[in-house]
Amino acid sequence: MAPTTVTFLYPVVPVTSKPFNFEYYLATHMPWVQKSWSKFGLQKWEVMKLDPVGGYTTELIMHWESLEAFRKALEEDSVDIMADIPNFSTVSPVQIWGDVVGGN
Template identity: 55%
Template sequence: MSTVVTLLYPVPAESAKPFDMEYYLGTHIPMVDKAWSNAGLKKWQVVKLDPKSGYDTQCTLVWENTEVFAKAMEDDAGKKILADIPNFSTVSAVRVWGSLVKEN
């Protein structure tokens, strides 16, 4: 059963650096795709959210299952990807995941 991981990046405080969408799409997401596309990542999507929601950006990652997601987070590529986060965001993402029940 597929595992869906959702990352929600809060709107940064006015005094904080804004979310760098250009870097995120041009550097970070290609890094994610290259590292994990052959390691169980089935697809991803990035959504620019309405700031009234309290969140700036959403990234959804669909994995083969929870085990491959957990393994990917612990491998060297996962550590490199996590270390890259300060290059586009000064706020930590809310990370939630669960099993895909149904889709069209």
């Protein structure tokens, strides 16, 4: 099983929507995710505040033991975590994942 990286990209919100709530995300949501999903193989995570010129405001990168570990976390413990998204974002993220095949 290869290590897996999972990325969530939050698009720029329409003018009529609330901006991404970094305070809630970093103080409440991500510690909850870490506590809930580390038992499944979440190793670490990073949050970037992006230049909105690129079309996205926020990027979450999660490092997992394997794709199977990420899938198990989604299957067994994701309903409440995903239901928390409206507390920090009014848009759904783009989700990208894959096995790590190189690096330094």
